[in-house]
Amino acid sequence: MRSIAVFCDFDGTVTETDNIIAIMKYFNPPGWIQLKDAILTQKISVREGVGLMFSLLPSSMKEEIIQFALHNAKIRAGFADFIDFLKQERIPLYIVSGGIDFFVHPILEPFVPIADIFCNGSDFSKESIEILWPHSCDSNCDHDCGCCKPSIIRALDGDELYKIVIGDSITDLQAAIQADFVLARDFLLEKCQEFDIPHRPFTSFYDCMKEIRTKLEVVR
Template sequence: MEQQGLSGIIKHADSRWIIVCDFDGTISCADVTDTLMEEFGHPDWKLLESRWEKGKIGSRDCLSGQISLLDATRQQLDACLDQIKIDQAFCDFARWAKAQSIPLYIVSDGLDYAIERILRNNNIAGLPVIANHLEQVGERRWHISFPHFNPDCRFASGTCKCRVAEKLNPHAFLVIGDGRSDFCVASRADHVLAKKGLLAQCRRAGIAHTPFESFAEARSCLEKQIAKAVRVSSQETL
């Protein structure tokens, strides 16, 4: 799928609320990049992962180095991606958001090609994917680029979720996520649905959040938050 620039997506973000949703470990049941590297990466990819976990490098540098160590044909890559499962309740959640005219954006510090293929495998179409761009540059070689990189990003991420969210809708956005790439954008959100590492971070930082395990819970959580915000807005206009 052709990489869509952020400017081509922004014009659709005219709702009172938008949802900014992580992919790896949030929609997918596994971290996609880690899965690919475990299968096809040179062992040195784990050294980069360790440096990132210790805060010595940002995710942009980590991913750039790791993808350079990826050794797989497109057929092998696709076969691996086709085995990755997602939270099946996400399909119903995406349909609900569409029915409610709430724009839902997948904003990920992962790989656009992988996300788009996994979504197609699960018959999910039409969701904008904002992520790092993966392309094949040889029979077994791959390259990653960062169209949504922000040189001022606190976490030196490949995709700066804060900048993306603020360009999409600076006034009202909800975040759904699970890990480190969501820490910064969660601190700026109106509300967060959090699990795993993001849940612990929200508790530490006092960020308004709702714990969740599955997208089966996400719809009711967000309905309550949106209804609450509407009530507050109505009272302010009286």
């Protein structure tokens, strides 16, 4: 019998849209679009690009950005029921996010303990926002991820752990490659199909519940 654990992305997965992109679009600092495009085309790493994007914003805007994120973020349908389902089945949920603590934590506060959230940090003591990287890549990853999802999974993994990854983007791909099963949408869904990774598509967290129920019958 194997234990199941769920590793779930935040931006574009728990929330319906990417909060970093929403913040950048709204506050629109000069140069952010070029940095975003460089990340997506993998000309620069996620760590480098995200750090540079937030350095374009002054630290004095911290509260304004937090309030924007709280009002803008829309939680994907079924998330609260999904959490209740996992608690009932005694399945641990870890949020693994390339987002930043100062907006990830407030958005997730009603749902997930901070101890189960792995994301990037922030420093507002200087003139511009500085991003911190408490979950950098381990010796098995050289992608300069920023918040390295596969490294977090390896640190939490056990020999009998059945790993389910839920995500949507390029930042979830390396985690998906080492998962036993993936619930995917958007870019990640295309890559799961391309690389023949065991997966199912999802639209809401009710879809995720349905798929995990079927896995419980097989894994346990």
